[in-house]
Amino acid sequence: MPRLQRRSKVISIRLSREEYDQFQDLCVARGNDTLSELARTAMKLLVPNENGNGKAASEKRFSSMESRISILENEIARLSGLICVAKLEECQ
Secondary structure: OOOOOOOOOOOOOOOOHHHHHHHHHHHHHHOOOOHHHHHHHHHHHHOOOOOOOHHHHHHHHHHHHHHHHHHHHHHHHHHHHHHHHHHHHHHO
16 A cells, blocks of 8 residues: 555554464454554554544444354354254264
8 A cells, every 4th residue: 555644653562472473463364564554554443534434434344243243153053053963863
């Protein structure tokens, strides 16, 4: 992503080795080039943007995540049922 503004301010935080590794893995999974980019993206979700859409965008993402979790829960229940049926058939 091209930078439109020169960035000149620095924020420093301390992380445990486990936190650093976890964030590094998340960075790769999300396609962020750097941990700084990942942190900047995460912080932007906490602050409303100029249009006041920050909260709305976060709520939309949470709603989407809830829907996906519900789908996964249903799929887990379905697969668990299949496993139980398969085990019962083995016993006969």
